[in-house]
Amino acid sequence: MFTPEAMREADQKAAEMGYPSLLLMEWAGMKAARVYKELFGQRPAVVLAGKGNNGGDGLVLARHLLLEGVRVRVYAAPDQAGDALQAKNALLAHGAELYPLEEAAFGEGEVVVDALFGTGLKGPLTGFYAGLVERVNASGLPILALDLPSGLPYSPHVRATATVAFAAFKTPHLLMREACGRLFLAEIGLPKALLEREDLPEVATPEALRPLLPRRPLTAHKGSVGRVGVLGGYRGDGLRYAGAPVLAALGAYRMGAGLVHLAVPEGTPLEPLEAVFHPLPAPALPPMRVEALAVGMGGGPWGVLWAMRALEAGLPTVLDADALHLEVVAAYRRAGAKAVLTPHAGEAGRLLGRSPEEVAKDPLEAARTLARETGLTVVLKGNPTVVAEGERLSLNPTGNPALATGGTGDVLSGAIATLLAAGLPPFEAARLGVYLHGLAGDLLAEEKGVGLLAKEVAEALPRAREALLSGTRGAPWERV
Ligand SMILES: NC(=O)C1=CN([C@@H]2O[C@H](COP(=O)(O)OP(=O)(O)OC[C@H]3O[C@@H](n4cnc5c(N)ncnc54)[C@H](OP(=O)(O)O)[C@@H]3O)[C@@H](O)[C@H]2O)[C@@H](O)CC1
Numbered sequence: 001m002f003t004p005e006a007m008r009e010a011d012q013k014a015a016e017m018g019y020p021s022l023l024l025m026e027w028a029g030m031k032a033a034r035v036y037k038e039l040f041g042q043r044p045a046v047v048l049a050g051k052g053n054n055g056g057d058g059l060v061l062a063r064h065l066l067l068e069g070v071r072v073r074v075y076a077a078p079d080q081a082g083d084a085l086q087a088k089n090a091l092l093a094h095g096a097e098l099y100p101l102e103e104a105a106f107g108e109g110e111v112v113v114d115a116l117f118g119t120g121l122k123g124p125l126t127g128f129y130a131g132l133v134e135r136v137n138a139s140g141l142p143i144l145a146l147d148l149p150s151g152l153p154y155s156p157h158v159r160a161t162a163t164v165a166f167a168a169f170k171t172p173h174l175l176m177r178e179a180c181g182r183l184f185l186a187e188i189g190l191p192k193a194l195l196e197r198e199d200l201p202e203v204a205t206p207e208a209l210r211p212l213l214p215r216r217p218l219t220a221h222k223g224s225v226g227r228v229g230v231l232g233g234y235r236g237d238g239l240r241y242a243g244a245p246v247l248a249a250l251g252a253y254r255m256g257a258g259l260v261h262l263a264v265p266e267g268t269p270l271e272p273l274e275a276v277f278h279p280l281p282a283p284a285l286p287p288m289r290v291e292a293l294a295v296g297m298g299g300g301p302w303g304v305l306w307a308m309r310a311l312e313a314g315l316p317t318v319l320d321a322d323a324l325h326l327e328v329v330a331a332y333r334r335a336g337a338k339a340v341l342t343p344h345a346g347e348a349g350r351l352l353g354r355s356p357e358e359v360a361k362d363p364l365e366a367a368r369t370l371a372r373e374t375g376l377t378v379v380l381k382g383n384p385t386v387v388a389e390g391e392r393l394s395l396n397p398t399g400n401p402a403l404a405t406g407g408t409g410d411v412l413s414g415a416i417a418t419l420l421a422a423g424l425p426p427f428e429a430a431r432l433g434v435y436l437h438g439l440a441g442d443l444l445a446e447e448k449g450v451g452l453l454a455k456e457v458a459e460a461l462p463r464a465r466e467a468l469l470s471g472t473r474g475a476p477w478e479r480v
């Protein structure tokens with residue numbers, strides 16, 4: 001995933017290599033016109049073109065739509081130069097009429113193409129352009145944004161029905177996804193070498209994750225496919241925090257664990273039936289034959305103790321919720337443990353000494369800092385969830401707000417622990433676990449909308465796994 005600056009550098013490098021930039025613009029506009037046709041057919045288009053190259057893309061799209069017999073009205077900023085001017089001349093040669101942007105008006109049944117600003121935007125829109133963007137949003141018409149909804153990453157910005165990203169996703173496509181609507185990724189002929197950048201954050205794809213899925217040989221048995229120990233829960237005044245470890249156990253089983261051991265306070269319901277129970281008066285590490293642990297779900301004031309006991313096992317461990325404290329993280333770091341931290345913004349803020357709002361504002365930076373400071377793998381939960389380890393960053397594209405309900409994080413911890421137990425390295429277990437958990441939420445939300453139960457998310461994990469394995473469910477964007 002590129003920052004807008006990194007994308008501009010790639011454009012420049014292509015030009016330095018001798019690659020004609022006009023070709024990129026032609027492909028961009030042509031592919032965007034293809035998406036327009038797919039989504040809106042022959043509906044008349046109103047194209048708003050800025051003076052930069054984003055506007056140029058819009059002018060190319062206008063020409064292709066005209067050639068397809070679509071009625072097009074173009075409002076363009078003055079003073080185009082370079083490729084954008086060539087695009088304008090090509091459009092004029094087709095007999096198109098261009099009107100000044102100041103006169104932009106929209107009619108019923110039309111579709112607005114937003115080609116005002118892309119990666120060249122410097123600072124928030126103000127004055128005329130801010131007003132224009134507000135008018136576009138208020139028009140009630142469908143909006144197709146080229147490359148980026150204009151105004152992003154600031155406000156005001158266009159709220160698009162669909163966005164065609166050119167060459168690669170840029171940060172706002174994932175971090176401000178709500179403004180983008182349906183996402184399309186258009187290949188525009190940029191040399192591949194310029195797009196393969198290990199130093200930039202990745203967006204996890206089904207193609208990259210599929211090979212990581214643990215396969216089961218015919219001879220598999222419950223002791224060979226990964227066993228998980230869950231340590232958590234708390235018993236204080238009355239019985240509290242009893243459900244969280246149970247949900248983690250369900251997450252583990254539904255991700256394919258062979259056996260789940262539950263080390264929980266005495267009095268915790270004996271669920272699920274399939275688990276091996278170790279009822280304890282206080283946090284302790286009972287003897288368990290497992291390959292990974294999930295710790296801290298619903299531990300309350302016992303969370304730190306559970307985590308310290310778990311460390312004695314020397315196993316790959318997921319640390320969640322009440323285990324996420326500085327002393328725990330420091331101890332795991334000192335021990336050189338393989339651990340995956342799964343904080344939400346509040347818990348990450350606690351570890352970083354920041355407010356949850358600060359963390360949520362720049363989750364990429366927060367996840368990277370936490371991974372660097374702890375030396376551990378970090379899953380910063382949210383939308384999008386970010387996985388960080390060392391210098392590596394991965395953004396997860398699955399998941400939706402129906403997952404915003406109690407216990408779904410516990411399910412995720414159990415799921416990641418299972419993948420660790422199956423032998424995946426922490427970064428891979430985290431990326432794959434988060435992707436499948438989000439996909440389970442997506443499949444359920446399509447069926448039921450909001451109002452999910454966390455245990456249903458666990459139950460949908462096998463379907464998500466199957467969808468990834470069989471390829472019936474691709475990435476949540478379309479390639480054109
Ligand atoms: N990715 C690729 O490989 C390819 C990318 N391509 C396309 O190029 C796009 C990038 O084009 P770009 O660099 O010309 O910038 P763009 O977004 O059109 O805006 C620049 C204009 O905005 C203005 N401006 C800036 N800030 C402003 C503000 N706050 N308020 C008001 N105005 C402001 C700025 O004015 P200036 O400051 O320069 O006077 C300038 O006029 C990219 O998104 C993609 O669509 C394809 O064509 C080909 C391959």
Ligand SMILES: Nc1ncnc2c1ncn2[C@@H]1O[C@H](COP(=O)(O)OP(=O)(O)O)[C@@H](O)[C@H]1O
Nearest residue numbers: 381382383399400401403404406407408409410
């Ligand atoms: N708006 C959202 N979009 C996508 N995923 C979400 C959203 N809200 C919550 N989630 C997911 O749901 C889970 C919630 O975890 P967490 O906050 O730890 O809940 P709990 O502690 O109740 O288990 C995380 O995996 C998170 O990424």
Ligand SMILES: [K+]
Nearest residue numbers: 114117148150
């Ligand atoms: K745009």
